[in-house]
Every structure is written in C-alpha cells, then in structure tokens.
Amino acid sequence: MKRFNTKNNPTRQYKQIKNNVNQTTHILKRGHFGIRSLEQIKVDVSQINSLKKTLQKELKIIEKKTNQGKIKLWFYMLPNSAVTKLSPETRMGKGKGPIVSYCCYIKPGQLLFEIANLPEAKTLELVSKITSLISFKAQSLARFY
Numbered sequence: 001m002k003r004f005n006t007k008n009n010p011t012r013q014y015k016q017i018k019n020n021v022n023q024t025t026h027i028l029k030r031g032h033f034g035i036r037s038l039e040q041i042k043v044d045v046s047q048i049n050s051l052k053k054t055l056q057k058e059l060k061i062i063e064k065k066t067n068q069g070k071i072k073l074w075f076y077m078l079p080n081s082a083v084t085k086l087s088p089e090t091r092m093g094k095g096k097g098p099i100v101s102y103c104c105y106i107k108p109g110q111l112l113f114e115i116a117n118l119p120e121a122k123t124l125e126l127v128s129k130i131t132s133l134i135s136f137k138a139q140s141l142a143r144f145y
Contacts, residue, residue: 026109026110031116033140034115037137072117121141
C-alpha cells in the first residue's frame with residue numbers, strides 16, 4: 001500500500017494553519033496608531049460588533065473634545081468564516097449543519113484596527129479600554145510624526 005507524502009499532497013482536504021507572523025498585515029499602513037494580536041484565536045461576531053461599537057463611541061467622544069479634525073478608523077476584524085452546528089442527537093452521515101453564526105480567525109501579529117488623527121494623550125486611555133474588552137493578548141503600535 002502506497003503512502004502519500006502529507007506535506008506535498010495536492011488532495012489535502014484542510015488548509016494548515018501557520019503559526020508564524022503574517023508578513024502583510026502586521027505593519028501600520030494607513031493610520032498613526034493601531035493594535036495587533038499576539039495570539040491565534042477565533043473571535044465571534046458578537047465580540048467583533050461590541051468592540052467596533054465601543055471604539056466608534058469612544059472616538060466620537062474624543063473627536064468632540066479635541067479640535068484636531070476628523071478621526072479615521074480602519075477596522076480589519078471582518079467575520080469571514082461561517083460556523084455550522086448540528087443538534088447533538090443526530091447520527092453520523094447526515095451532512096453539514098445549518099449556519100449558526102460567523103467568526104473571524106486572527107493570526108498572531110495581525111492588525112485589528114488602525115486610527116489616524118488621534119492625540120497622543122488620548123491613546124493611552126483608549127488602549128486601556130480596548131485591552132480590557134478583548135479576550136486575548138494584544139500589542140499597541142504607534143507612529144507619531
């Protein structure tokens with residue numbers, strides 16, 4: 001019986017998850033401040049929406065207090081994978097279950113969001129609020145001119 005080479009097998013069903021740092025999405029490109037993850041984790045839609053709402057709310061409050069102009073936000077946590085589930089009583093061989101919700105898989109080193117036109121003094125407050133909201137380790141990045 002011939003064994004397949006598992007590394008170079010073109011009929012592999014599942015894509016392997018790489019644990020190394022993604023080389024394209026770990027650098028600030030648009031904004032002056034951002035947060036990136038340090039862990040690999042699956043984030044649900046409800047967590048993504050709550051983080052986005054609180055971010056927009058905090059930035060709106062900061063924007064009213066300061067006169068630096070409009071604060072821009074680029075949000076990179078997009079729900080791109082569907083989560084399916086069957087009831088626990090079903091036997092094997094009944095196919096894939098219906099879509100229950102959506103999620104986002106985050107790799108280590110991936111940027112979660114970027115912000116531009118944010119004052120340096122307000123970034124520390126924003127970082128402390130955001131790190132308390134998310135359930136994984138994250139690192140803040142800054143590029144002030």
